Amino acid sequence: MSHIRGSHHTTLSVSGAQEDVDFHVGTLGMRFIKRTVLFDGSLPIYHLYYSNAAGDPSAVLTTFPWRQAGLVGRRGTNQAREVLLAVPADSLDFWASRLAEHGVDATSTEVFDRRRLEFRHPCGIEYALVPADADARVGHPGQGVPPEYAIHGIHGVGIHVATPERMIEFSDEVFHSQGKLVEDGDRAAYQVGQDPVGNHVELIADNGEEQGTWRYGAGTFHHVAWNLETLENQDALKFDIEGNGYTDISELKDRKYFKSVYVRTPSGALFELAVTHAEGGWTCDESPHELGTRFQLPEQFEDRREEIFSKLEPIETPVQPDEEES
DSSP states (O other), rough: OOOOOOOEEEEEESSSSHHIIIIIITTTOOEEEEEEEEESSSSEEEEEEEESSSTTTTTTEEEEOEEEEGGGGOOOOOOOOOEEEEETTOOOOHHHHHHTTHHHHHHHETTTTEEEEEOOOTTTTTEEEESSSOOOOOOOOTTTBBBGGGGOOOEEEEEESSOOOHHHHHHHTOOOOOOEEEETEEEEEEEEEOSSSEEEEEEEEEEESSSOSSSSSSSSSEEEEEEOOOOHHHHHHHHHHHHHTOOOOOEEOSSSEEEEEEEEETSSSEEEEEEEEEEEEEEEGSSSTTTTTBOOOOOOGGGGGHHHHHTOOOOOOOOHHHHHHH
C-alpha cells in the first residue's frame, strides 16, 4: 500500500538569478545548498536550491531563473500560487521589521484564526510566513537572522482553483489527505501524508481570474514535490493515481539528487512524487559543509561545462555562517 511521508521541496520559476539569491539568502536568511542547471531542454538555465540548516525534506525551495531566456508566466486560477513558509511562533514582529528594512512590503493578515505575514518575491510570486507552535526542523541563521527566528522550512502551498471540490476528491481518494478539512471564507485547508508539519495544502476558490500558465515562465509557481521515501512506494502511488483515472502523469525522471514522477492534479497544480537518492541526496557531490559552493552539472553535461557556465548570469552568494568558520 502506498503512502506519502510529507512534502519534499517546492520549485518556482523566477526572474533574475542574482535577485533570487539576494531574496532567499540575503533577506530570508535561508541556506544556499546547490547551484546546478535545469535538466530538461537544451537551453542552460540555473537550478538554485535553498533550505533550512540541515536541508531537510520539507525545507527546500528551488528556483529556475528565466529572465535570460525571456520567458514570463501568468499568475491565475487553476495554479499553485502561494509559498507558505513556517517560522517560530513568536517571530512575526521580527520578520515584519526585517522585511521592511529590506524594502519588502509585507501585510499582516489573519487566516484560520492565526496571524501571518504576506509579501512577494521580487518577480511577483506570493509568499506568507506562517507561525508554527511545534516544529522540530532547525532554521538556518544567516545574514542577521538569529536562530530563534530562522525559517523552519515549508509550511505548505496555496493553490488557486475554480472547483476546489475536485481537488479535495483527488486528495481523499488517492493523495493521502489526513482527512481533516478546515475552512475560512473562500479558503479550505488540509494536510497530506504522515508528517505533522510542512505538508499543508490551502485551496483558494478562484473562478474570477484567467487560467494561469503551466509552462515555465518567470513569476509563477512550477511544482510541489512530495516525499515518497522509496522507489517501491513511488511506484505504488503512481499505480494508484493512474488506476483512479488520473493519467496525466510522467514516467520516472532522474534528477541526480532525487528521482521523480510528475502528475497534473485536478487543481492544475503540478505535483511531483520524489524519492531522495540513496547515495546521499544533496551531499552526493558536495560535503555537508561545502553545500552550494560549487557549480554542479549532471554527468551528461560535464563536457560542456565551460560553454554552459559562460551562458549563465554570474551570481554572487553572501557569505554563510559555516563558511565564516572555515
